[in-house]
Amino acid sequence: MEVSGAQDVPRCDVCEEEAARMHCDPCVVSLCKVCVGEHFSSDLSRAHKIVDFKDRNLHKCSLHDNEPCELFCQQCNLPVCTSCLSSDGHLGHSLSKYLHVLNERKERVLKEKATLEEAIYPTFQFISSDAENAKAQLDKKYEDLLALIETQEEDWHSEVTKVANKLKTKAKKMRRTQTERLQQHSDAMKAKLANIMTDISSCQNVLDTNDVSKLADFECLYMEKYTKLPEKIERSLPKFTPGEIDRENLGKLFGKLSLVSLSSVASGYSFRTLDEPLQKPREETDRLAEPTEPLQEPREETEQLAAPTETLQETIEETNRLAAPTTVTSIRTGHGHLYDVACQSEKEIWTSGNGAMIRLYNIHRKSQLRSIRTKSKKAPTNLAVTQTGDLVYSDSSSKTVNVVRGWEIQAVVTLRDWKPQGVCGTFSGELLVIMDREDKQESRVVRYSGGTARQSAQFDHQGKPLYSTGSIKYIAENRNLDVCVTDSKRNAVVVTSETGGLRFRYTGPSPTPRNKAFYPVGIATDSGSRILTADYFNQCVHVIAPDGQFLRYLDCGLQDPWGLCIDREDNLFVVECIHQRVTIVKYLQ
Numbered sequence: 001m002e003v004s005g006a007q008d009v010p011r012c013d014v015c016e017e018e019a020a021r022m023h024c025d026p027c028v029v030s031l032c033k034v035c036v037g038e039h040f041s042s043d044l045s046r047a048h049k050i051v052d053f054k055d056r057n058l059h060k061c062s063l064h065d066n067e068p069c070e071l072f073c074q075q076c077n078l079p080v081c082t083s084c085l086s087s088d089g090h091l092g093h094s095l096s097k098y099l100h101v102l103n104e105r106k107e108r109v110l111k112e113k114a115t116l117e118e119a120i121y122p123t124f125q126f127i128s129s130d131a132e133n134a135k136a137q138l139d140k141k142y143e144d145l146l147a148l149i150e151t152q153e154e155d156w157h158s159e160v161t162k163v164a165n166k167l168k169t170k171a172k173k174m175r176r177t178q179t180e181r182l183q184q185h186s187d188a189m190k191a192k193l194a195n196i197m198t199d200i201s202s203c204q205n206v207l208d209t210n211d212v213s214k215l216a217d218f219e220c221l222y223m224e225k226y227t228k229l230p231e232k233i234e235r236s237l238p239k240f241t242p243g244e245i246d247r248e249n250l251g252k253l254f255g256k257l258s259l260v261s262l263s264s265v266a267s268g269y270s271f272r273t274l275d276e277p278l279q280k281p282r283e284e285t286d287r288l289a290e291p292t293e294p295l296q297e298p299r300e301e302t303e304q305l306a307a308p309t310e311t312l313q314e315t316i317e318e319t320n321r322l323a324a325p326t327t328v329t330s331i332r333t334g335h336g337h338l339y340d341v342a343c344q345s346e347k348e349i350w351t352s353g354n355g356a357m358i359r360l361y362n363i364h365r366k367s368q369l370r371s372i373r374t375k376s377k378k379a380p381t382n383l384a385v386t387q388t389g390d391l392v393y394s395d396s397s398s399k400t401v402n403v404v405r406g407w408e409i410q411a412v413v414t415l416r417d418w419k420p421q422g423v424c425g426t427f428s429g430e431l432l433v434i435m436d437r438e439d440k441q442e443s444r445v446v447r448y449s450g451g452t453a454r455q456s457a458q459f460d461h462q463g464k465p466l467y468s469t470g471s472i473k474y475i476a477e478n479r480n481l482d483v484c485v486t487d488s489k490r491n492a493v494v495v496t497s498e499t500g501g502l503r504f505r506y507t508g509p510s511p512t513p514r515n516k517a518f519y520p521v522g523i524a525t526d527s528g529s530r531i532l533t534a535d536y537f538n539q540c541v542h543v544i545a546p547d548g549q550f551l552r553y554l555d556c557g558l559q560d561p562w563g564l565c566i567d568r569e570d571n572l573f574v575v576e577c578i579h580q581r582v583t584i585v586k587y588l589q
Contacts, residue, residue: 010053010070013099014039023056025049028099028106030056072101133528136479140527145257152255167240174238185233196226325554325587328571331366332581333359340522340563341573341582342383342391349565349573349582350391352380358393358404363584375402375409382474383563386425394420394433401433401448412451418444422475422485422523430454434467434475434485443467445475445483445500457483457500466494466502474563478525480546486520486533493520493533495548504548506531512538513555522564522575526588532572534561541574543587554587 010020010030018032024039026049031039040048060066061081069079074094084090206214335353342350344360348369352358356377360369374380378397385391391404392412401413401420413420418435426432431448443465444458460466467473471489478484481498493506508518516537523533530551531544541554541561554572563575572585 020053022050023053025051025056028102030099069098071095072098136529137527140479149255156254171238171240178235182233182235185230188230192226192230199225325556325585327556328584328586329363329366330576330581330583331361331363333361334368335359335580338562338575338577338580338582340380340383341565341575342385343565343567343573344385344389344391346567346569350383350385351575351582352383352393353580354379356380358383358391361582372404372407372409375400375411381420382422384424386431387427387429392423392425392431394423396420399438401431413448421473424475424477426477427479427481432475432477432483434473436469436473440469443469443473445485445496455500457496460502466496472521474521474523476523476525476531478531478546479527479529482546484523484525484531486523488519488521488536491518491520493523493531493544495531506542506544506548506550508535508542509550513540513553514538518542521562524564524566524572526566526570526572527568528570528588532564532566534564534574536561536577541572541585554585556585558583558585 012018012020012032012035013030014035015032018034020030021033022031022036023029024031026046027039027043029039030053031050036050056068061069061079061084064081064083067081067083069081069084071080071085072078072095073080073090074096076090076093079098080090080095209215331349333351333353335351335355335357337354338351339354340350340352344350347363349361349363350358351361356374356379357371358374358380359371361367362369372391374393374395376395376398378395380393381396382394383391384393386403392401393404394401396419398411399415399419400411401423402409403412413431413433415435417438419438420433420435422434424432426447429449432445433448434443434445436443442458444456444467446453446457447455458466467485467487468489471487473488474486476484478495482503483496483498483500485494485496486492487494490505491507495503495506497503508520512518512535514537518535519537520533520542521536523531525531529546531546532554533542533544535542538553539555539558539561541558541564543551543554545551558574558576559579560577561574562577565573567573570588572587574583574585575581576583
């Protein structure tokens with residue numbers, strides 16, 4: 001609003017009719033006495049401070065004894081008081097209300113601040129986290145690459161062993177055939193020698209007698225009998241001629257590595273739009289899909305890494321593809337109440353419920369492949385599949401953690417005063433077990449290596465227990481090696497570092513989808529280090545950034561969600577407890 005002079009009576013900024021008698025300093029609003037109440041109720045979140053109009057906190061004129069500046073000169077770009085106007089220094093200039101100009105300029109600054117907070121800062125956070133994620137993905141890709149080379153090495157060893165064994169078997173057969181033939185010849189010659197000795201003895205008997213009649217009757221036929229000599233066995237020995245090792249082409253036959261590079265892509269990033277929500281997390285890098293707007297959750301670090309052009313570039317592009325969470329399929333099981341699911345492969349899952357049977361299902365055929373009864377004949381507490389593909393289950397009734405190999409069940413951990421709850425395999429091949437003391441006075445996470453306890457986490461840095469006792473607890477290791485535990489009694493997900501230090505407790509946002517208490521049960525982590533936990537009371541799955549920031553709900557018609565697992569393709573398997581089925585949810589494209 002422009003004014004022509006200082007004699008205009010200040011009007012109420014709310015009704016714009018009555019003279020202003022009061023003023024709200026924090027809001028910089030002039031008010032008549034009638035509109036004070038309306039101004040208060042318009043925004044209860046702010047701390048209003050109402051003062052007399054004459055005592056309002058306005059800009060004070062530096063030229064005229066700190067007189068309040070009611071107006072603002074557009075030409076001079078200066079606030080002016082009544083004395084400034086009377087000096088004719090602003091004669092003919094366009095004057096506006098000082099408070100209006102102040103509010104307009106604050107609005108521009110607020111927009112700049114909003115742009116920095118909601119677009120620029122999150123963008124650079126994402127770029128930073130993108131670099132961290134690229135590095136993490138690079139490490140994983142190289143681990144997979146080395147594993148593939150080792151597999152090829154083992155396959156070659158296996159094939160060489162097969163060829164060698166085949167030649168050995170053939171040589172042994174040849175030796176056995178020739179040995180048997182020579183043995184027959186040797187036995188025949190021994191029999192011949194025995195006959196000759198008999199005939200020699202007969203000759204000697206005749207020679208020892210002086211009975212002419214016996215000598216006359218003796219017929220010398222032995223020379224004719226033994227004149228024909230047996231055939232000589234000619235033998236030949238097999239020869240092994242080693243094949244030449246073509247060292248020049250051996251590497252090509254074994255396999256080869258493609259070339260890689262790190263290069264900058266000028267248009268690899270773009271600014272976020274202002275209508276997207278403000279992001280503050282530290283480590284999240286991939287973009288999830290949800291029914292509303294997508295979120296990006298960066299890390300704290302700010303170092304930027306150029307995107308590579310080959311494998312890593314593909315990984316970065318994957319983080320930019322979003323999809324709404326959808327139910328792919330459901331598999332009905334034969335359990336009374338279903339609680340746990342563990343991925344054996346992209347085609348098979350293990351399930352368990354309130355009975356002693358653990359069942360393996362084919363995902364595509366939706367059929368049961370096999371079933372295993374627990375050693376204690378009691379329901380397992382939790383299931384997991386290790387990095388080596390072994391099924392592991394915890395059994396609180398027998399106080400054991402067991403591994404299943406083929407049809408054999410072996411206890412790898414046996415406890416005395418503790419009962420195991422959740423169990424999971426780590427990326428390094430160890431086991432993590434969350435357990436309660438039998439008297440329900442303590443709870444802890446223990447890391448086992450080869451059945452030997454290597455590390456225990458029980459208290460935070462203030463000496464307080466990390467976990468409650470007597471509650472449902474599941475456990476998972478994140479890709480950043482954090483240990484994530486659901487604590488249903490405390491309505492929280494407790495996340496500690498690899499060494500057991502408390503990183504954060506996630507208690508869920510408010511309000512929840514169905515306005516019920518957050519009740520986390522099953523837990524899983526995906527390739528982007530996101531944490532997913534089933535919220536049984538609110539019939540959904542929470543998606544959490546690696547630093548504990550809530551990202552979104554996966555609320556796609558799930559009923560009674562309990563156990564969770566994620567396969568290598570980031571497909572989410574959700575146990576729907578009472579409905580005895582496993583539902584596959586695709587939440588990333």
